[in-house]
Amino acid sequence: MIIGLTGTPGTGKTSVSRLLQGHGYNVLYLTDLIKDECLYSEVDEDRDTLVADMDRVFSRVCELAGDDEGVNIIDSHMAHHIADVVIVLRTAPSDLRERLKLRDYSDAKIEENVEAECLDVILVESVEWCQKVYEIDTTGRMAEDVVADMEEIISGILSGDDSEVHQKYMPGSFDWSGEIF
Template sequence: MFIALTGTPGCGKTSVSGLLENEFGYRVVHLNELIKSENLFIEEDKQRDCVVTDLDVVQKRLSPIEEFENPVIIDSHMAHLIADISIVLRTAPGELKKRLEKRGYKPAKVDENIEAECLDVILVESVENCEMVFEVDTTGRSMSEVAEDVREIIDSISPGHPPLDKFKPGAFDWSGEIF
């Protein structure tokens, strides 16, 4: 079973997935690294500073991994496009902007990602593509705290556990920050 750990770039996916992998023993696929290292992309979009990925090729590459009994976490802003369960990390636009600028993102790329976060782009895609969707706020929180929330969600997915209402989608509305 694939569980997407997804969200707008800068929300903490890689930091949280690293904790889940190294401290808690979860199997994690760092999808963006895999795509680049194995050339699973169609082209480089220099204007948007990204690669265009062939998701069919990526799914074929990942299919042997899906056979594992334990859940496999896929870390990527597009993981929700190939997983059945999605955990969407969310960050308030002001904090997200600081994180992206600290990474050295170009102003246009910062704006594109802030707009995506405000418009719930990843959440909407997750709801459209996944059987189960959860949201976790990373704003002003340590990555350890966020990782604990993600672990709680993964534990709740097991059969016989009730769904976690506190992580149900739709809790955040940052659209007012761009309109």
């Protein structure tokens, strides 16, 4: 089965994915796949990013993971465009800003991402498009603790009754809209 791990850049998807891989899960790092297999339609020079060809990305992910009975995690801020079941990582805007400052991002790119987190952009898209959405707060926590939450959610899903974990990791638990100004 495919589980998307999505969230604003900097919320910790790749750090958590690497740890999950160490625990034996298959992980597809979508950004690498798109780059390595040229699954993009154009290069957006202004935003310093590749515009993914989502039809080809979707087909390729299905090829790589679709028939696998184990759990395949897709690490990407676009995972919710592909998977029906997604876990959204969240980070309080002030914490996220500090994490993004450590990257080679322009101030504008940092603020664009912080604003997107304040406005729940990825969470709202996930709830709109996916069948099942779980939300984990990473603020002030260790990546290992987030991995433990992920494994709890995955166990719940695999058990066939996710009602308890869905209640515990219910989407829409944070309101950071006041931090925009």
